[in-house]
Amino acid sequence: MENQERREKILEMLKEATKPVTGTEMAQACQVSRQIIVGDIALLRASGTPVMSTPRGYQLQKNQIDGVQESFLCKHGPEQVEAELNAIVDNGGLVHNVVVEHEVYGFLEGELNLKSRRDVQLYLKKMRAARAPLLSSMSAGVHTHLVETSTPEEMEAVRKALEQLGVLVEDKK
Missing domain, CATH: 3.30.1340.20 (3H domain)
Structure with a gap:
């Protein structure tokens, strides 16, 4: 799986997730190491994708308008x-x-x-x-x-x- 294709898969996993997704889960799905996923998450963030880390894994940041x-x-x-x-x-x-x-x-x-x-x-x-x-x-x-x-x-x-x-x-x- 190429780098860009892998980042697209990660983004799709995050969009479809109903709960945080761990780096290990992403690594297994993409057949790479967890450290590669950490780097991909950093690149997604640098490109403006609102990915946040939680103690349970990664998720897309959702704006709470009324908060x-x-x-x-x-x-x-x-x-x-x-x-x-x-x-x-x-x-x-x-x-x-x-x-x-x-x-x-x-x-x-x-x-x-x-x-x-x-x-x-x-x-x-x-x-x-x-x-x-x-x-x-x-x-x-x-x-x-x-x-x-x-x-x-x-x-x-x-x-x-x-x-x-x-x-x-x-x-x-």
């Missing part, structure tokens, strides 16, 4: 990551990303796309397995999350939950 989005500035140590993310998803929030500001590299973003406690658990499991440091470890625990909810009331519930945890520094509008 509410807000960035929250937070600060805490690694021991509060799970509580922070669960507070967001438990109140109807989708955690799109985590962003930190680095003194040399500028803004660094990690795509999260967490919408449930299960997603949070999968993310934390992958981080532990990879022994990967949190992006916020480069910024003394300071980071932002872009959060999306269906309603302003859900967004307010997310804000209150973060305030109660004591991790909210200030909310950015």
Whole structure:
């Protein structure tokens, strides 16, 4: 299978999928390694295809037209990551990303796309397995999350939950 043909097959798999598709599933369907698929996904993104990574696999990004989005500035140590993310998803929030500001590299973003406690658990499991440091470890625990909810009331519930945890520094509008 040629490169372009393979990327078209990947795109078709993503369009037809009703749930995220893992890199391994794509690799098996295309008879290549998972690393080749990772490269293909990067090329699809570079060409403007809205492919997002989730803890369960890849999917096409769907715009939620009626959704509410807000960035929250937070600060805490690694021991509060799970509580922070669960507070967001438990109140109807989708955690799109985590962003930190680095003194040399500028803004660094990690795509999260967490919408449930299960997603949070999968993310934390992958981080532990990879022994990967949190992006916020480069910024003394300071980071932002872009959060999306269906309603302003859900967004307010997310804000209150973060305030109660004591991790909210200030909310950015």
